[in-house]
Amino acid sequence: MTVTAMVKVIERNGVPVAAPEGEIDLANVADCRAQLISVVPNTAPGLILDLSQTTYLDSRGVHLILELAERLRTSQQQMALVLPERSVIRRVLLLTQVDKTVPLCRTLDEALQQFRS
Amino acid sequence: MIVAPERVSTKLILLVDDDPVLLQALPEALRLRMEEVNVETCDSAERALQRITEVDYEAIVTDIKMPGTDGLALLAQIKALRPDTPTLLITGHGEHDLAVQALRGGAYDFIQKPIDREYFVASLIRAMQARQYKRQLDDQQHTLERHASDLERTIQERTRELQFLADASRILTASLDSEATLKSIARLAVPRLADMCMTFLAESDGQVRRVEVVHSDPAKEQRLRKLLERYPFNAVVSEPTATVLRTGQALLVPEISEEWARGLGPHTEELSVARTLGSVSLIIVPLVARGRTLGVIAFLTAESNRQYTRDDLALVEELARRAALAIDNARLYEQERRIAETLQRSLLPQRLPPIPGLASAARYLAASPEAVGGDWYDLFVLPRGTVGLVMGDVAGRGVRVAALMAELRSALRAYAVEGYSPAEVVQRLAMLIEPGEMATLVYLIFDPATQTVRFTNAGHPPPLAVAPDGRAAYLEGGAPPLGALRMPSYHEQSAQLWPGSTLLLYTDGLIEVRGASIDDGLARLHRAAAADPNEDLDELVDRVLGEVTRGRPGGDDIALLALRAEIPDPTRFHVRLPAVPSSLPMLRHTLRRWMEAAQTNDEDAYEILVACCEACSNVIEHAYGAADGDVEVRGHMTEHEVEMTVRDWGRWRPPRGMNRGRGLRLIEELMRHVTVTPRPDGTTVHMQRTRRQVTT
Numbered sequence: 186m187t188v189t190a191m192v193k194v195i196e197r198n199g200v201p202v203a204a205p206e207g208e209i210d211l212a213n214v215a216d217c218r219a220q221l222i223s224v225v226p227n228t229a230p231g232l233i234l235d236l237s238q239t240t241y242l243d244s245r246g247v248h249l250i251l252e253l254a255e256r257l258r259t260s261q262q263q264m265a266l267v268l269p270e271r272s273v274i275r276r277v278l279l280l281t282q283v284d285k286t287v288p289l290c291r292t293l294d295e296a297l298q299q300f301r302s
Numbered sequence: 303m304i305v306a307p308e309r310v311s312t313k314l315i316l317l318v319d320d321d322p323v324l325l326q327a328l329p330e331a332l333r334l335r336m337e338e339v340n341v342e343t344c345d346s347a348e349r350a351l352q353r354i355t356e357v358d359y360e361a362i363v364t365d366i367k368m369p370g371t372d373g374l375a376l377l378a379q380i381k382a383l384r385p386d387t388p389t390l391l392i393t394g395h396g397e398h399d400l401a402v403q404a405l406r407g408g409a410y411d412f413i414q415k416p417i418d419r420e421y422f423v424a425s426l427i428r429a430m431q432a433r434q435y436k437r438q439l440d441d442q443q444h445t446l447e448r449h450a451s452d453l454e455r456t457i458q459e460r461t462r463e464l465q466f467l468a469d470a471s472r473i474l475t476a477s478l479d480s481e482a483t484l485k486s487i488a489r490l491a492v493p494r495l496a497d498m499c500m501t502f503l504a505e506s507d508g509q510v511r512r513v514e515v516v517h518s519d520p521a522k523e524q525r526l527r528k529l530l531e532r533y534p535f536n537a538v539v540s541e542p543t544a545t546v547l548r549t550g551q552a553l554l555v556p557e558i559s560e561e562w563a564r565g566l567g568p569h570t571e572e573l574s575v576a577r578t579l580g581s582v583s584l585i586i587v588p589l590v591a592r593g594r595t596l597g598v599i600a601f602l603t604a605e606s607n608r609q610y611t612r613d614d615l616a617l618v619e620e621l622a623r624r625a626a627l628a629i630d631n632a633r634l635y636e637q638e639r640r641i642a643e644t645l646q647r648s649l650l651p652q653r654l655p656p657i658p659g660l661a662s663a664a665r666y667l668a669a670s671p672e673a674v675g676g677d678w679y680d681l682f683v684l685p686r687g688t689v690g691l692v693m694g695d696v697a698g699r700g701v702r703v704a705a706l707m708a709e710l711r712s713a714l715r716a717y718a719v720e721g722y723s724p725a726e727v728v729q730r731l732a733m734l735i736e737p738g739e740m741a742t743l744v745y746l747i748f749d750p751a752t753q754t755v756r757f758t759n760a761g762h763p764p765p766l767a768v769a770p771d772g773r774a775a776y777l778e779g780g781a782p783p784l785g786a787l788r789m790p791s792y793h794e795q796s797a798q799l800w801p802g803s804t805l806l807l808y809t810d811g812l813i814e815v816r817g818a819s820i821d822d823g824l825a826r827l828h829r830a831a832a833a834d835p836n837e838d839l840d841e842l843v844d845r846v847l848g849e850v851t852r853g854r855p856g857g858d859d860i861a862l863l864a865l866r867a868e869i870p871d872p873t874r875f876h877v878r879l880p881a882v883p884s885s886l887p888m889l890r891h892t893l894r895r896w897m898e899a900a901q902t903n904d905e906d907a908y909e910i911l912v913a914c915c916e917a918c919s920n921v922i923e924h925a926y927g928a929a930d931g932d933v934e935v936r937g938h939m940t941e942h943e944v945e946m947t948v949r950d951w952g953r954w955r956p957p958r959g960m961n962r963g964r965g966l967r968l969i970e971e972l973m974r975h976v977t978v979t980p981r982p983d984g985t986t987v988h989m990q991r992t993r994r995q996v997t998t
Contacts, residue, residue: 207685210890210915210919211919211922211923212883212884212886212887241911241912243912244919244964244965244968273904277908280968280971280972281964
């Protein structure tokens with residue numbers, strides 16, 4: 186069965202916050218990508234990707250995050266990740282050096298700080 | 303009815319006497335007093351008798367006393383020969399005895415000598431009038447008798463027709479197969495209505511097919527068939543049948559003539575064949591129902607020499623009307639049945655989805671091939687690795703029932719995948735039921751990791767759980783069927799199963815066996831399932847079906863669905879799945895369950911999970927191209943080490959796309975020892991690492 190990725194979107198201080206729920210893999214990464222790209226208007230300062238409800242993420246997810254960051258950088262927009270300290274997916278993000286490209290924040294507030302600075 | 307006697311027109315009267323004077327005088331006297339009378343005379347009884355045998359006289363007058371045969375003897379002869387001819391006897395003066403004898407002998411009157419001419423003439427006229435009346439009476443009597451017998455014949459004919467139509471109706475209502483119906487009608491028509499009968503059906507694609515050819519003589523029927531073989535009906539549209547088909551108007555030809563046949567045009571092949579068998583008369587009637595001509599029936603006579611009339615046409619048209627209705631019904635029924643069957647077949651899973659770590663089996667036993675029942679079941683994997691099981695039964699049969707099943711099934715899947723609880727799902731399904739509809743249903747979510755079930759039962763027989771050691775229990779609890787209450791309220795039940803339990807879901811057809819109570823059925827199911835709980839699931843469901851129904855199921859369809867979660871071996875792991883993206887979530891569920899059983903810590907578990915899925919993603923993307931193929935994952939866990947291999951049977955192409963290389967690097971980071979062995983028959987990725995010691 187194919188699971189459609191559920192991406193919940195809210196807005197904080199004018200910044201869209203997208204939170205994919207469940208698992209991101211080869212089966213649904215394209216669907217997830219389409220949803221994430223559509224939530225960042227050109228007028229927004231950037232995107233906060235909240236991974237606290239994401240239970241699985243592999244190299245396809247990593248690639249998606251890096252691609253989004255690249256696109257936002259091109260359009261002069263920022264990006265930050267929210268990832269709780271104990272999240273199981275942290276290790277995958279560290280191993281693939283995602284933190285070198287996109288700031289990894291423990292909380293949403295911390296991520297919002299990134300946008301003020 | 304009284305009719306005035308006709309004016310006596312030239313009547314023949316015979317006068318018999320041995321006295322030549324009287325023979326001269328009396329005719330003269332009669333001619334003078336009566337109009338249009340001819341009098342013949344004979345001078346002896348012998349000669350008179352001769353004449354009487356030749357001529358039917360209006361009246362006879364004879365003397366009694368004659369030489370040879372006397373008048374009385376002659377009277378007796380006349381009475382025998384011509385009982386209706388009035389006879390007057392002439393007696394001597396004072397011979398009263400003779401007069402009495404004469405009257406007794408059947409004389410109309412007696413005339414005494416000397417003859418009073420006036421009296422004689424008056425008596426003669428009376429006699430002749432009496433004869434006339436008698437004749438008219440007889441005529442009327444005959445007419446009446448003829449009329450009565452005509453009526454009798456008509457009644458018999460109508461009775462036969464009604465009997466025929468009744469026989470026809472019995473045949474027509476007996477079958478829902480239009481072709482069989484038309485064949486029996488042809489058989490019925492011969493020889494009662496025709497010497498030959500041919501029936502044709504117009505198919506939905508416009509083609510016309512000859513369905514049956516019957517002849518009263520079996521030998522001629524053979525010949526007729528042989529001759530007709532040369533003319534497949536739809537290849538040559540043959541007249542006059544084609545015209546009847548096209549116009550929908552019946553055709554009556556009382557006498558088939560050369561001239562009429564010539565007027566039909568060039569294509570009269572079938573008629574020509576019929577004519578070689580000596581056809582005399584024909585009727586062709588269209589089979590019309592709801593404005594459409596479904597076919598035609600041709601009736602022909604030959605040997606019987608019978609010529610069809612308007613009466614025959616009326617009878618045959620009535621027969622055709624009934625036949626058309628029956629065929630139309632049969633087609634509608636067949637159409638509806640096919641739709642319902644297609645719908646239902648499409649609703650039942652073609653095969654149950656293979657789920658690693660789970661065995662499943664299902665059976666569907668239709669009570670009758672004609673009618674499609676409302677039993678259905680479903681089995682699907684839910685997003686979090688749990689399994690949804692459904693068993694349902696919509697009341698009734700036919701298209702509407704199948705349609706409701708379709709609605710319930712898709713709605714249930716949709717709500718289930720959205721993550722609604724069993725009670726929430728069933729509550730929502732209850733909204734789909736329209737007034738007058740009713741459905742039972744049980745929806746279970748089985749979690750293989752915890753061996754628990756959550757379920758909601760809407761009036762369905764309880765699922766049965768059977769432990770590997772033979773303990774068994776019904777999962778009781780539920781609410782009324784969907785459609786039973788206007789504002790139903792459904793609740794969730796849950797149960798902890800014995801590890802490795804088998805779950806059995808079924809419809810009431812299984813436990814409702816004729817002549818036994820439902821409790822008996824439930825007890826039998828319990829016994830049968832518990833008898834050998836570890837047997838292969840396919841064998842188990844077949845055995846349970848046989849034992850519970852005792853080989854004679856009731857009138858209802860039976861659906862049976864079985865599911866069993868294998869108890870994972872904490873040291874070994876093995877699955878083989880289709881190399882498609884949708885296999886990945888299933889692989890993760892199964893791996894998680896195994897690692898949980900092996901008490902792997904969360905970090906290890908996640909890293910092994912990612913490594914295996916990366917390897918599998920690579921297989922899915924690179925090993926087979928557009929072709930189908932499988933991916934196999936094996937695992938071996940010891941206290942300190944974990945070893946995983948992922949293999950395929952394809953040929954890898956060089957990595958391409960934007961993800962190239964990252965997956966493999968990640969695997970290497972996560973697993974420490976990684977070897978990739980490409981071979982012509984497939985590639986194996988071997989991964990190994992030590993386990994972290996559990997710290998929490």
